[in-house]
């Protein structure tokens with residue numbers, strides 16, 4: 001048993017919440033062997049990150065440090081972690097399921113002859129790892145055959161670990177990297193176009209999804225929003241199609257909102273959408289499919305055809321307001 | 323440029339998926355299948371690159387016989403030819419196993435660029451392209467919205483979290499995983515559909531590539547799908563009954579007196 005490792009992700013010099021959730025998942029695995037996980041911080045300058053990690057619920061910290069590890073490249077991270085894994089032979093490596101992890105962890109796993117069990121939402125005895133299939137409509141239970149087992153955990157699926165008192169011991173691992181091994185050249189991050197609507201401060205939002213079928217039908221939800229005095233938002237496919245501007249997109253690659261009322265119309269409730277709105281105070285879903293995952297987070301639901309329900313609701317709201 | 327586009331046929335979005343009697347897969351007999359969404363964007367990106375720079379767009383798809391309809395759809399939209407890796411039990415492989423099949427087929431073509439979708443709508447691994455890059459020993463980038471050819475290779479626009487982006491330079495050949503929404507999708511024309519019937523679709527059986535020939539291949543999957551279940555219900559949603567009119571009226575009452583928002 002060589003232990004359980006958790007890779008933390010640097011977000012502008014600190015850890016995002018999802019890294020703390022990954023620590024929690026690693027602790028579930030570690031509890032089965034009565035140990036604590038070892039946290040890995042990786043980059044060109046990891047001292048302050050390691051110090052922050054040392055206050056979390058982990059047994060040890062390893063700094064994987066090299067000048068070529070900043071900025072992030074999949075080649076650099078894959079090579080550095082592969083060397084570390086070869087030296088330590090861990091049993092489990094837990095990652096947060098971030099865009100960065102999606103970009104290199106599958107390659108790392110393949111280099112080890114293994115596969116990443118990605119976007120895990122639950123860990124039970126075995127260990128058995130549960131992840132979504134069919135866009136959240138079904139769950140799959142996976143087992144790992146062999147070692148190491150690499151998993152990444154979904155944002156929000158595990159409760160973030162709180163701090164511990166006794167700081168953990170910190171060691172450093174220096175990988176052997178050469179500039180010529182890094183084949184891609186990343187540029188500086190930049191923002192998309194300037195925002196003109198602030199969905200974040202809207203008290204009510206009517207969000208529309210692909211159930212609306214055509215651009216020409218959007219007026220249905222615009223009327224509904226007007227009758228409520230709400231802002232209009234959308235799921236990604238609506239913005240991908242150019243029917244609404246991207247600044248109205250809610251979800252992991254759009255805005256995060258938490259209004260008093262979020263009314264989801266013809267939205268299935270994929271995880272990437274849910275992460276952007278599940279903090280709303282009251283969620284209402286209108287969907288023709290009673291099994292749609294959106295009902296998992298909704299307080300109120302109407303199962304029915306939006307083309308009938310939405311006009312009826314707009315009418316009912318108008319008369320209620322008179 | 324010779325561009326390979328990996329296209330997967332997946333259950334249609336609105337399909338009512340049911341778990342089959344093995345408890346390990348879905349009942350396939352009663353559902354419709356379609357092209358995976360992000361793969362359609364990968365195809366569009368490839369077709370646009372070809373229009374600008376010339377070359378060839380080759381579709382690569384692993385799947386059972388039925389995947390042929392989706393492959394024809396890609397050919398109708400303008401791809402030049404296709405390779406189908408025939409396999410009836412893809413769902414028993416893990417992402418590494420599928421990527422081994424695809425990369426074995428892709429290598430034989432010596433492409434300049436391999437495009438995959440970001441994520442399959444059924445398995446949702448979001449990994450196949452990244453693993454293919456590793457198996458083919460090529461550089462890669464994922465979550466890509468746009469590809470520009472440069473003198474030394476390509477510059478791609480990568481989506482980061484929370485509305486940020488980044489450009490990345492890569493040499494060719496390379497593997498990219500394409501995110502949806504970077505460009506507008508085209509429809510197949512009648513002419514295209516007609517032409518597609520005569521385009522080359524070569525079939526190889528998965529057994530010919532014997533996944534174990536690939537370097538570093540494990541004999542068995544590294545992760546096995548033990549069972550499929552309905553997701554557990556965590557929240558008790560109040561489902562409002564009645565006709566659309568009745569339900570709408572009840573909801574307004576609830577928003578007024580329970581939620582107190584209007």
Ligand SMILES: Cc1cc2nc3c(=O)[nH]c(=O)nc-3n(C[C@H](O)[C@H](O)[C@H](O)COP(=O)(O)OP(=O)(O)OC[C@H]3O[C@@H](n4cnc5c(N)ncnc54)[C@H](O)[C@@H]3O)c2cc1C
Pocket residue numbers: 135208209210211212234235236237238249250251252253254255265266267268269270271272273276286287288289292304305306307335440441
């Ligand atoms: C890395 C990544 C990032 C992503 N980021 C985001 C993001 O930021 N935001 C986002 O939203 N998505 C995002 N996605 C996409 C996400 O996975 C889903 O594909 C998307 O949210 C689905 O949108 P939808 O619910 O509108 O469409 P669908 O999933 O197609 O759902 C349509 C729904 O409408 C219902 N419907 C159809 N007709 C009717 C009718 N007549 N009446 C009532 N209901 C009807 C159907 O039952 C279905 O539930 C991302 C995906 C990835 C991989």
Ligand SMILES: Nc1ncnc2c1ncn2[C@@H]1O[C@H](COP(=O)(O)O)[C@@H](O)[C@H]1O
Pocket residue numbers: 328329330331358360361382383384385412417420424437438439440441442443445446447448449450451
């Ligand atoms: N059987 C397959 N045939 C062709 N392409 C595939 C197959 N499986 C996965 N892919 C490609 O890999 C992408 C990511 O799939 P996944 O890793 O399963 O989420 C898909 O969008 C496809 O482009």
